[in-house]
Amino acid sequence: MKEGLRKVLVIDDEASIRKLLRVSLEANGYDVVEAVNGREGLVETASQRPDLLLLDLGLPDMTGLAVLSEVRSWSQVPVIVLTVQDSDQDKISALDGGADDYVTKPFSVPELLVRMRVALRHAGQSLQEKSELISGPVRVDVPGHTVTVNGELVKLTVTEFNILKVLIKNKGKVVTHRMLLNEVWGPNSVEHTHYLRVYVGGLRKKLHVREDLPEIIATEAGVGYRLLDL
Structure with a gap:
C-alpha cells in the first residue's frame, strides 16, 4: 500500500472498467487494488483490508450480492455497488x-x-452515539426531540421526526423504502410505500423553510430517499 493513501478494492470482471477506475482513482489520491471475480475479491478483501470496495453486481463466478453478503458477515467496510441501468431491484x-x-x-x-x-466519511463517524445530528442547515436534537432549520424551530409529528432521524443518521446514503418502513413502522409495514410518500412529502415542506435553502431530501426513483450531505 502507498503510505497514507486510502485503499480501494475494485471487484469487476471488465478490464476497461478496472482501467478507468484505476487511472481516475489514482489521479485523485487513492491506492487501487483489483480483483476480476467474486472469489478473488473476497480473498483480497480479507488480505488487503481496503478502506472501501467498489463492487460490480454482475460477476462471472458468483453474484455481487453473494460477495456483499459474505463480506458483511465479518466486515463493515464501506461498499459501493456498480449496477447497470434500469436495475432498481x-x-x-x-x-x-x-x-x-x-x-x-x-x-x-x-x-x-x-x-x-x-461513504468513507460516514464509516469514520459514530452517529448513533451523538445526541445532535447535523446536515447543513438541519439540526436534530435526538433526546430533546426537536428540529431546527437554519436556526428556526420546525415542528414535526412523531412519525416525521422518526423518518428524519433515520435519514440524517444515514445522510448522503440511500435509504430504501423497506429500510425506512421497517425502522419507523416495523417489519409488518415494509410493503406500505404509500405511507412514505405522504409523510416524506410533508417533511419536505416543513424542512424547506426558506426559498434560498435547497431541498434536502432527494428521491431515488424506485429505490428510496437520500438526505443530502450538505
Whole structure:
C-alpha cells in the first residue's frame, strides 16, 4: 500500500472498467487494488483490508450480492455497488443487504468520487452515539426531540421526526423504502410505500423553510430517499 493513501478494492470482471477506475482513482489520491471475480475479491478483501470496495453486481463466478453478503458477515467496510441501468431491484437488494451506496453504469467519475467521500466519511463517524445530528442547515436534537432549520424551530409529528432521524443518521446514503418502513413502522409495514410518500412529502415542506435553502431530501426513483450531505 502507498503510505497514507486510502485503499480501494475494485471487484469487476471488465478490464476497461478496472482501467478507468484505476487511472481516475489514482489521479485523485487513492491506492487501487483489483480483483476480476467474486472469489478473488473476497480473498483480497480479507488480505488487503481496503478502506472501501467498489463492487460490480454482475460477476462471472458468483453474484455481487453473494460477495456483499459474505463480506458483511465479518466486515463493515464501506461498499459501493456498480449496477447497470434500469436495475432498481438489484439496487434495492444491494442496499438492503448492507451496501452503502450505488452508482449506475455508465457512471460519472466525479459523482463516484463524491459517493466515495461520503461513504468513507460516514464509516469514520459514530452517529448513533451523538445526541445532535447535523446536515447543513438541519439540526436534530435526538433526546430533546426537536428540529431546527437554519436556526428556526420546525415542528414535526412523531412519525416525521422518526423518518428524519433515520435519514440524517444515514445522510448522503440511500435509504430504501423497506429500510425506512421497517425502522419507523416495523417489519409488518415494509410493503406500505404509500405511507412514505405522504409523510416524506410533508417533511419536505416543513424542512424547506426558506426559498434560498435547497431541498434536502432527494428521491431515488424506485429505490428510496437520500438526505443530502450538505
